Amino acid sequence: MQAFEATSHYFDQAAKLLGLSENIRTLLVTPDREVRVEVVIELDSGQIGNFIGYRVQHDNARGPFKGGLRYHPHVDQDEARSLASLMTWKTALVDLPFGGAKGGINCDPTKLSRAETERLTRRFTEKIHDMIGPVKDIPAPDMGTDAQVMAWIMNEYGKFAGFTPACVTGKPVELHGSPGREAATGYGVAIITREILGRLGRTIGGSTFAIQGYGNVGSYTTRFLAEQGAKIVAVSDAYGAVFNREGLDVAELDRHVAIARKIVGFKGGEATTNEQLLTMPVDVLIPAALGGVFDKTLAEAVQAKLIVEAANSPTWPEADEVFNARGIPVVPDILANAGGVIVSYFEWVQNLQNFRWPLEQVQREEERRLVDAFHEMYDIAHRKNITMRTAAFYRAISRVGRAHALAGI
Numbered sequence: 001m002q003a004f005e006a007t008s009h010y011f012d013q014a015a016k017l018l019g020l021s022e023n024i025r026t027l028l029v030t031p032d033r034e035v036r037v038e039v040v041i042e043l044d045s046g047q048i049g050n051f052i053g054y055r056v057q058h059d060n061a062r063g064p065f066k067g068g069l070r071y072h073p074h075v076d077q078d079e080a081r082s083l084a085s086l087m088t089w090k091t092a093l094v095d096l097p098f099g100g101a102k103g104g105i106n107c108d109p110t111k112l113s114r115a116e117t118e119r120l121t122r123r124f125t126e127k128i129h130d131m132i133g134p135v136k137d138i139p140a141p142d143m144g145t146d147a148q149v150m151a152w153i154m155n156e157y158g159k160f161a162g163f164t165p166a167c168v169t170g171k172p173v174e175l176h177g178s179p180g181r182e183a184a185t186g187y188g189v190a191i192i193t194r195e196i197l198g199r200l201g202r203t204i205g206g207s208t209f210a211i212q213g214y215g216n217v218g219s220y221t222t223r224f225l226a227e228q229g230a231k232i233v234a235v236s237d238a239y240g241a242v243f244n245r246e247g248l249d250v251a252e253l254d255r256h257v258a259i260a261r262k263i264v265g266f267k268g269g270e271a272t273t274n275e276q277l278l279t280m281p282v283d284v285l286i287p288a289a290l291g292g293v294f295d296k297t298l299a300e301a302v303q304a305k306l307i308v309e310a311a312n313s314p315t316w317p318e319a320d321e322v323f324n325a326r327g328i329p330v331v332p333d334i335l336a337n338a339g340g341v342i343v344s345y346f347e348w349v350q351n352l353q354n355f356r357w358p359l360e361q362v363q364r365e366e367e368r369r370l371v372d373a374f375h376e377m378y379d380i381a382h383r384k385n386i387t388m389r390t391a392a393f394y395r396a397i398s399r400v401g402r403a404h405a406l407a408g409i
């Protein structure tokens, strides 16, 4: 099974409950537009570097296409299609006036210099500039990209369209970005974790956590949970993992990562592996790195009592069934990590209005939207006796379906 098939499987589970006809299901599941471009740059060595970039625009019934750009060696058309579809359901679930898109470049950003990354980003923007823009499609950061990459996109896009900060979100705060966007996804994961634990009669302070991935999402999630008294017993990145039964000192860990650029070598815990981290006996397991992490075998070995999907698509459908059968609740990606796109929406609004919101307002509004969406989803799941994932898709599909019906074809 490939990524888009997995996302479509989750879509189908909820679409059946909604009683949608085959034609409407096809309309909702099929991407609107898919672009694949060759991106050729000169490498620092003087050699030519050939890369392939993608942008998939899934659905725009509720507003402009919206979604991140990923720089990673696994990026391909199918992954972009799957992630674009997830963005449609994510923006609808938290009721943003956007559709869904996703894209990226098949490359290893850890092997590119800053100058090479800039040339790659500018050339990719040049290739797709006619399909993006503030009322068409608004990219944002995802794995392997950050505020600097977004600044280059804004600058390159401006060469074609004039000064247009709302063409991309997740920009540096000094360059029309929003306060709170960098931390927004992790901040949201911590809020959602607090809410689900509350529903289960538990607290962040009384729970242990293992977190896979220590990039933007994983590290901010860890910090916000630690601030609320969480015992973080294990974290990992692409190079390895660290474990401390008594709880890691997160401030110390951050000091180590700031210098070493990786978790490996941190003295405040024992070295361990990603595989061990995923099967540790913790209260809450938070995948915050790649997709496709949990297959059936791993799902059977997981000992956590709750999973909060900070990463996109970490769970294959057969693993989802195992978690369900084992009574392990899974908070789905399209809600758990929606804080990022919520604050992207605030950034877009601020850019369109040439106005700046303070951080407190951004965080307050992010929290309100997430808390409302969480309890709405949780209540649907409870009432209909379905998983939180199916309830989330159910709510999102009904909103997108209604928009299509009202707009007409």
Ligand SMILES: NC(=O)C1=CN([C@@H]2O[C@H](COP(=O)(O)OP(=O)(O)OC[C@H]3O[C@@H](n4cnc5c(N)ncnc54)[C@H](O)[C@@H]3O)[C@@H](O)[C@H]2O)C=CC1
Pocket: 141, 142, 143, 144, 145, 185, 212, 213, 214, 215, 216, 217, 218, 236, 237, 238, 239, 274, 288, 289, 290, 291, 310, 311, 312, 337, 338, 340, 341
């Ligand atoms: N950046 C954002 O605002 C949002 C990101 N997401 C999702 O969150 C996930 C992480 O994204 P970011 O934190 O932005 O990426 P990032 O590039 O900042 O960090 C990725 C982290 O994952 C680690 N990693 C990579 N391969 C790994 C492996 N095999 N095992 C363990 N760790 C591994 C990397 O070393 C790094 O620590 C992705 O699934 C992304 O789609 C979702 C919503 C918004």
Ligand SMILES: O=C(O)CCC(=O)C(=O)O
Pocket: 066, 067, 068, 069, 090, 138, 139, 140, 141, 142, 169, 170, 312, 337, 338, 340, 341, 342, 344
């Ligand atoms: O902030 C955004 O527009 C999208 C972030 C993203 O790619 C995601 O939520 O998966």
